[in-house]
Amino acid sequence: MPEPAATLTIGDLARRTGLSVSAIRFYEEKGLVEPHRTRGNQRRYLRADIRRLSFALIAQRLGFPLDHIAREMAKLPHGRAPTQEDWRRISGGFRQVLDARIATLERMRDRLDGCIGCGCLSLEKCQLANPEDRLGREGPGPRFVLD
Numbered sequence: 235m236p237e238p239a240a241t242l243t244i245g246d247l248a249r250r251t252g253l254s255v256s257a258i259r260f261y262e263e264k265g266l267v268e269p270h271r272t273r274g275n276q277r278r279y280l281r282a283d284i285r286r287l288s289f290a291l292i293a294q295r296l297g298f299p300l301d302h303i304a305r306e307m308a309k310l311p312h313g314r315a316p317t318q319e320d321w322r323r324i325s326g327g328f329r330q331v332l333d334a335r336i337a338t339l340e341r342m343r344d345r346l347d348g349c350i351g352c353g354c355l356s357l358e359k360c361q362l363a364n365p366e367d368r369l370g371r372e373g374p375g376p377r378f379v380l381d
């Protein structure tokens with residue numbers, strides 16, 4: 235168990251992260267931080283939890299769902315501060331997802347160039363409406379109903 239001097243109260247953590255106490259409790263429920271309890275049943279957080287919460291906030295800003303963030307962060311060590319190598323491993327997973335998203339967006343942007351001013355959304359020729367004629371490979375006839 236960490237030394238009391240090396241831990242933070244929930245108020246300390248709120249001040250250091252800019253989060254509200256209720257937001258910290260929410261992240262705790264999601265498993266992003268795991269405080270220990272004092273004999274008086276008060277929460278105490280590691281200083282490393284400042285970085286855990288900051289990382290989660292940045293990942294959310296990058297568009298990652300909280301469940302994904304929680305799943306990845308569960309791979310960090312419990313009860314001690316993660317090392318640089320721990321963080322590098324976690325960041326690598328997020329980077330792969332971001333790289334794939336960026337590649338998809340770049341492809342869509344390039345396809346959009348041909349569609350600006352067109353607006354046909356033709357299933358036969360439009361690369362935005364039907365990329366690489368995916369629907370054509372599923373056979374003839376209607377595949378879905380547009381709302």
Ligand code: FES
Nearest residue numbers: 349352354355360
């Ligand atoms: S909108 Fe016409 S080709 Fe894409």
